[in-house]
Amino acid sequence: MSSNPDLRAWIAQLPKAELHVHLEGTLEPELSFALAARNGVALGHDTPEALIAAYDFHDLPSFLAIYYRAMDVLVSEQDFHELAFAYLSKARSQNILYCEMLFDPQAHTGRGVAFHTVISGIRRAQVQAAAELGVESQLIMCFLRELSAASAMETLLASLPYKAWIVGVGLDSDEKNNPPIKFAAVFAQARVEGYRLTMHCDVNQQNTLMHIGQCLEVIGVDRIDHGVNALEDAALCTEIARRGIGLTICPVSNRFVVQNLTGEEIRRMLALGMKATINSDDPAYFRAYLNENLNALHEDAGFTAAEITTLVRNGFDVAWLDETRRGHYLALLGASLS
Ligand code: HPA
Numbered sequence: 191m192s193s194n195p196d197l198r199a200w201i202a203q204l205p206k207a208e209l210h211v212h213l214e215g216t217l218e219p220e221l222s223f224a225l226a227a228r229n230g231v232a233l234g235h236d237t238p239e240a241l242i243a244a245y246d247f248h249d250l251p252s253f254l255a256i257y258y259r260a261m262d263v264l265v266s267e268q269d270f271h272e273l274a275f276a277y278l279s280k281a282r283s284q285n286i287l288y289c290e291m292l293f294d295p296q297a298h299t300g301r302g303v304a305f306h307t308v309i310s311g312i313r314r315a316q317v318q319a320a321a322e323l324g325v326e327s328q329l330i331m332c333f334l335r336e337l338s339a340a341s342a343m344e345t346l347l348a349s350l351p352y353k354a355w356i357v358g359v360g361l362d363s364d365e366k367n368n369p370p371i372k373f374a375a376v377f378a379q380a381r382v383e384g385y386r387l388t389m390h391c392d393v394n395q396q397n398t399l400m401h402i403g404q405c406l407e408v409i410g411v412d413r414i415d416h417g418v419n420a421l422e423d424a425a426l427c428t429e430i431a432r433r434g435i436g437l438t439i440c441p442v443s444n445r446f447v448v449q450n451l452t453g454e455e456i457r458r459m460l461a462l463g464m465k466a467t468i469n470s471d472d473p474a475y476f477r478a479y480l481n482e483n484l485n486a487l488h489e490d491a492g493f494t495a496a497e498i499t500t501l502v503r504n505g506f507d508v509a510w511l512d513e514t515r516r517g518h519y520l521a522l523l524g525a526s527l528s
Pocket residue numbers: 212215250257362363364390392443471472
């Protein structure tokens with residue numbers, strides 16, 4: 191399908207929210223090289239272009255292998271600051287006014303980087319971006335699901351002194367043989383601590399319908415990251431729509447890991463009254479930030495301006511914002527449409 195430059199410009203100027211972006215997945219090759227030089231880490235490639243050329247992923251495990259290896263360059267508080275500030279600057283350039291950013295503390299504490307180092311660098315970038323760029327952001331702390339529930343609980347406890355800086359907890363990484371129920375006690379405790387709850391149910395994973403069902407019935411999530419396969423079960427769709435649970439869909443990420451933009455699935459979700467939102471997931475790896483994801487839906491799946499408006503509005507509708515802030519952003523969106 192041919193591109194429509196007018197629609198691209200219109201998408202670019204829309205006030206937007208992003209709710210599913212892994213901070214470690216925003217590590218651009220140029221920044222990798224700068225941090226590798228600073229920290230004396232060998233990247234195994236001579237140029238950022240060669241590093242990108244080695245991004246050879248076709249499913250979740252092959253992506254995750256590259257994603258974790260690349261994190262070795264993140265060592266100091268300043269490194270995490272630069273990572274987060276670079277993403278927030280990029281967000282501002284795309285008129286993303288509000289974002290909820292996921293981070294993976296165990297991917298760093300497991301390499302000997304202190305939780306405090308990670309979160310204080312990110313937090314400093316958030317404060318600076320709010321003041322200097324006018325971008326508001328909140329943090330979602332994810333547990334790595336292939337690690338033990340005990341390790342997740344230890345991470346939850348380590349986060350408590352920083353509770354004011356974290357809006358919610360999530361579950362990511364390798365889903366195979368790692369169902370939501372493995373973390374039921376951790377998420378129950380997170381709820382008691384006041385955190386909002388989300389979990390990844392990546393596309394076409396083993397036992398995905400069982401995992402989505404556990405998210406709803408055992409964990410009591412507020413949101414589901416991905417969750418596209420819920421469409422295979424009418425009862426799950428009805429319940430997700432009834433509870434107003436947001437689904438953070440990542441079309442270009444889907445195109446990499448399941449070779450499909452999932453445009454038709456997104457349309458069906460909207461038709462069923464499910465709160466689908468559009469997000470970038472790991473934009474430095476999939477080479478597409480939020481605007482490029484929306485452009486792809488228009489250009490490759492024929493999404494109209496009205497459909498894109500609904501998806502963007504859903505982002506603010508299901509964001510973990512208080513009603514005053516939500517109203518503020520919805521008013522900005524409304525003004526941009528009139
Ligand atoms: N799925 C699961 N874990 C992840 C992802 C993802 O898409 N990105 C970063 N960690």
